[in-house]
Amino acid sequence: MEIIPAVDLRGGRVVRLIQGDPSRETRYSQDPAAVAREWERRGAPRLHLVDLDGALLGSPANQQALREILRVIRIPAQVGGGLRSLEAVRAVLDLGAAVAIVGTAAIRDAGFLEAACAAFPGRVALGLDARAGMLLTSGWVEVTVIRATDLARRVSDFPLAAIIYTDIQRDGMLEGPDLPGLAAMAAVTRVPLIASGGIGSERDIHALKALAPPVGGAIIGKALYDGRLTLEAALHAAAGTSC
Numbered sequence: 467m468e469i470i471p472a473v474d475l476r477g478g479r480v481v482r483l484i485q486g487d488p489s490r491e492t493r494y495s496q497d498p499a500a501v502a503r504e505w506e507r508r509g510a511p512r513l514h515l516v517d518l519d520g521a522l523l524g525s526p527a528n529q530q531a532l533r534e535i536l537r538v539i540r541i542p543a544q545v546g547g548g549l550r551s552l553e554a555v556r557a558v559l560d561l562g563a564a565v566a567i568v569g570t571a572a573i574r575d576a577g578f579l580e581a582a583c584a585a586f587p588g589r590v591a592l593g594l595d596a597r598a599g600m601l602l603t604s605g606w607v608e609v610t611v612i613r614a615t616d617l618a619r620r621v622s623d624f625p626l627a628a629i630i631y632t633d634i635q636r637d638g639m640l641e642g643p644d645l646p647g648l649a650a651m652a653a654v655t656r657v658p659l660i661a662s663g664g665i666g667s668e669r670d671i672h673a674l675k676a677l678a679p680p681v682g683g684a685i686i687g688k689a690l691y692d693g694r695l696t697l698e699a700a701l702h703a704a705a706g707t708s709c
Contacts, residue, residue: 467675468512469700470544470660471505472687473498473535475528476518482688483518484638486595486606494691499534506539508697513543514630514662514685515563520548521605524570526558536562544627546593555582559589565627569593570603573612579621587625592657594618595632599647606634614647619654628658628682636664638688643670649677658682666694671703 474481476491480501484490495501502513515535519527526532526548536543545558546567555566572579572592582590595602596614603610618629631651633644643664652659661674662685674681684704689695 467671467681467704468660468683469510469671469697469704470512470514470683470685471510471690471697472514472516472662472685473502473505474516474518474687475531475547478528478531481518482638482691486634486637488518488522490638492688492691498531499538502535502539502543505697506541509701510541510697512541512564512683513539515543515545516567517545517547518605521546521570522607524548524550524604526554529561532558532563533561544591544630546591546630550578552578552582552585555586555590559586565589565591567591567593567630569595573601573603573610573617576620579624583624583626588627590626591628591630591660592617592621592624592626593630593632594651595634596647597634599650602634615650615654618651618657622655622657624657626657628660629655630660630662630685632662632685633664637662639664640666640689640692640694642666643674643684645673645677648674648681652677652679652681660685665689668695668699668703671700675704675706 542564544565545563550571660683
């Protein structure tokens, strides 16, 4: 299981939000590229980069910060936030992203997701953000009537790089991931599943590893930035070794 540090961008800074609420922001750095380099130096195999402004506005808004990060790191990065057209997906891949994450546009229009997968097979991930199992869009502002498991089942045969499942009620709360929700998701799709939201300890990583079918990765944000969990400890827990 991959441990994937999150680098969330807002106004060109590295920030974390609580449950996706822009009014509950903690700022960590004005140098996103330096933060990304540090995660790479400490052993991260991959980074999760999110343009929070883009997610809210509907189009990419932190291109300069993303460009600088992708220029200085050598590990792969998955990038999302405001990618609602094939042109936007192509642009972020051309910047150097290994994987483009689509969410809102894919949930609203199954044809868009199918077209993106056809144009960039294996380089598109589907971001599914849910509350009580129901999907939200537009930076977690708009509630839909679509169940995350229903959409995951429908796209099981798409050539997706991954499905990234976030329980937004747990995001930033450090109270553990949504294990039942992740198990339900893993049971209905053959697409590799990445867990996000609530991971705050080595115990949480062990719990994710124990799921059957297993998840392929875990995105960790606040716990790493606040020092609740070190990247080294998380990597060892994922590998089943001791520090």
